[in-house]
Amino acid sequence: xxxxxxxxxxxxxxxxxxxxxxxxxxxxxxxxxxxxxxxxxxxxxxxxxxxxxxxxxxxxxxxxxxxxxxxxxxxxxxxxxxxxxxxxxxxxxxxxxxxxxxxxxxxxxxxxxxxxxxxxxxxxxxxxxxxxxxxxxxxxxxxxxxxxxxxxxxxxxxxxxxxxxxxxxxxxxxxxxxxxxxxxxxxxxxxxxxxxxxxxxxxxxxxxxxxxxxxxxxxxxxxxxxxxxxxxxxxxxxxxxxxxxxxxxxxxxxxxxxxxxxxxxxxxxxxxxxxxxxxxxxxxxxxxxxxxxxxxxxxxxxxxxxxxxxxxxxxxxxxxxxxx
Numbered sequence: 001x002x003x004x005x006x007x008x009x010x011x012x013x014x015x016x017x018x019x020x021x022x023x024x025x026x027x028x029x030x031x032x033x034x035x036x037x038x039x040x041x042x043x044x045x046x047x048x049x050x051x052x053x054x055x056x057x058x059x060x061x062x063x064x065x066x067x068x069x070x071x072x073x074x075x076x077x078x079x080x081x082x083x084x085x086x087x088x089x090x091x092x093x094x095x096x097x098x099x100x101x102x103x104x105x106x107x108x109x110x111x112x113x114x115x116x117x118x119x120x121x122x123x124x125x126x127x128x129x130x131x132x133x134x135x136x137x138x139x140x141x142x143x144x145x146x147x148x149x150x151x152x153x154x155x156x157x158x159x160x161x162x163x164x165x166x167x168x169x170x171x172x173x174x175x176x177x178x179x180x181x182x183x184x185x186x187x188x189x190x191x192x193x194x195x196x197x198x199x200x201x202x203x204x205x206x207x208x209x210x211x212x213x214x215x216x217x218x219x220x221x222x223x224x225x226x227x228x229x230x231x232x233x234x235x236x237x238x239x240x241x242x243x244x245x246x247x248x249x250x251x252x253x254x255x256x257x258x259x260x261x262x263x264x265x266x267x268x269x270x271x272x273x274x275x276x277x278x279x280x281x282x283x284x285x286x287x288x289x290x291x292x293x294x295x296x297x298x299x300x301x302x303x304x305x306x307x308x309x310x311x312x313x314x315x316x317x318x319x320x321x322x323x324x
Contacts, residue, residue: 047092051102053109060102064127065313067164068099068156070135070149073113073123075106080139081122087142088124091149098153098164099126128156131320159323160316161299161307188214192223199231204238207231229303237264249278256282256290260297267301275301276315284322295319 051059051071060069072088074081085103092101106113106121116125116132126133135148156162195210211228214221242265248255249262259282266275279301282294298319302312 046100047097048089048101048103051104051109051112053111056112060127061130063100064130064162065316066162066307067097068152068162069102069127070099070152071102071104071116071125071127073104073106073116073118073121073125075121078121084122084124084139087145091142091145095149095153099149100164126152128152128162129160129320130317159295160319161302162316188218188221188224192227195224195227199227199234204231204235208235225303226306229300233264233268233301233304237261237268240265242269254285256286256294260294263297263301267304272305272311273314276311276318280315280318280322283319295323 049059060071063069070088070092072081072085074085088101092099104112106118116123118125120137122139123137124135126135133152135152136145140148153164156164191210191214195207195214198204198207198210208228208231211224211231214224215228218224240261245258245261245265249258252258259278263275263278266272266278276298279294279298283291283298286294298315302315305312
């Protein structure tokens with residue numbers, strides 16, 4: 001039997017996640033078909049785009065919660081900019097959506113130039129989860145730029161769980177576009193229904209195994225990933241005494257494991273913002289292994305709620321602020 005006060009009801013809707021996953025798969029199929037026929041998928045976004053002050057919020061800040069945004073500050077009169085700009089654009093195509101490139105003309109956007117504290121151009125920054133990260137200044141060798149970009153992509157995934165995806169298949173390069181589309185996997189409706197029923201019935205071990213069975217064949221299945229995250233969370237809190245956990249966390253604010261247990265219980269109880277805020281504070285206050293433990297648990301709880309939830313977006317931004 002599922003323990004009291006440990007329902008995921010109201011926290012996340014598996015049916016909605018399933019629908020979103022199906023929509024995502026359809027969009028990916030549309031991009032593949034558009035690349036094969038030489039067309040442009042209707043829902044795609046560019047890998048390289050110009051940004052002004054009016055569009056910065058949506059084009060850069062909001063988009064940075066889904067994919068790292070690299071910013072190239074340039075000007076028409078800047079000769080090194082004319083060397084660096086085309087190189088960054090080519091790399092954006094080669095990286096095929098692992099980052100996107102925003103180009104800002106400093107002459108036309110002095111406020112952005114000043115807000116980022118740019119000392120000279122060309123200057124390259126990144127924005128991840130709403131937070132600016134200086135990358136390098138001046139025209140650098142391609143090998144060094146690739147190394148910086150690799151580190152950015154890795155940090156965005158490991159620290160924030162932000163993984164870009166191919167956005168413009170045509171811009172990603174003709175060679176990649178001509179690769180054969182992967183064979184479709186599934187369907188897994190019966191397996192997922194069985195797993196969901198086990199989760200609802202409190203058979204957490206059975207649910208965990210069923211979701212893992214789906215993921216072993218289809219690692220990106222969104223419903224299975226979310227269901228597994230939920231089942232594992234419920235397993236962690238099943239034998240906890242909520243009152244004792246809350247008391248321990250209140251009396252020992254520096255005890256990271258106590259804060260992690262309290263955050264798990266808060267999320268299960270539907271207090272999503274409280275759980276996220278508790279772990280962001282734990283990351284802010286700690287260092288080394290303790291900080292890493294709090295950060296990783298926060299990323300796991302993001303999986304429970306889902307990347308598209310606005311509460312996750314807000315928490316990612318807060319996490320970025322304390323990490324950088």
